[in-house]
Amino acid sequence: MKKLLALGAASLIFAGCSTNTTVSAPSPIPDTTADTTQTTPTDTTMMTPDASASPTAMATDATMMPDGSMQVKLNTQNDLGQSGTATLTPSADGKSVVVVLALTGGTFTAAQPAHIHEGSCPAPGAVKYPLTNVVNGKSTTTLKMSMADLLKTAPQLAINVHKSADESSVYTACGNLQ
Numbered sequence: 084m085k086k087l088l089a090l091g092a093a094s095l096i097f098a099g100c101s102t103n104t105t106v107s108a109p110s111p112i113p114d115t116t117a118d119t120t121q122t123t124p125t126d127t128t129m130m131t132p133d134a135s136a137s138p139t140a141m142a143t144d145a146t147m148m149p150d151g152s153m154q155v156k157l158n159t160q161n162d163l164g165q166s167g168t169a170t171l172t173p174s175a176d177g178k179s180v181v182v183v184l185a186l187t188g189g190t191f192t193a194a195q196p197a198h199i200h201e202g203s204c205p206a207p208g209a210v211k212y213p214l215t216n217v218v219n220g221k222s223t224t225t226l227k228m229s230m231a232d233l234l235k236t237a238p239q240l241a242i243n244v245h246k247s248a249d250e251s252s253v254y255t256a257c258g259n260l261q
Contacts, residue, residue, distance in 0.1 A: 180226045197244045199240055
């Protein structure tokens with residue numbers, strides 16, 4: 084019962100981020116014994132998920148914190164060994180959001196482009212908001228909008244980090260905001 088109440092409270096927190104939200108009972112836990120075999124694409128430039136990442140981990144990347152910030156787990160992509168977190172913190176006046184990326188793993192000598200994309204991992208769609216390039220595993224960007232406005236700009240959003248500007252089609256890490 085406590086778990087159900089906690090899930091209901093979390094749903095209400097997320098419901099406050101949208102002007103048109105239906106709160107419902109939590110979905111049953113997915114059957115993890117189902118066949119999740121992935122096929123390898125023939126085009127090697129396609130963005131594919133890391134084979135060791137579970138589908139349920141990719142679907143539950145964001146956690147709303149009590150202080151109004153959101154933490155997003157950035158899962159490794161393409162077996163490149165880079166993962167980390169994105170922390171989105173609203174400003175005191177609520178008019179902007181600071182996005183801090185902290186990544187570890189992999190060896191990347193060039194600056195890594197990062198963006199908030201429409202869609203979801205492992206293959207998000209168009210870039211919605213550019214973020215400051217990741218250098219030495221770190222990036223900080225201030226978006227001039229409220230957290231609520233950010234989250235309602237698209238039905239699904241994902242934060243994605245690219246290998247480099249020259250290899251922008253290769254994703255190193257990705258996490259779903261919604």
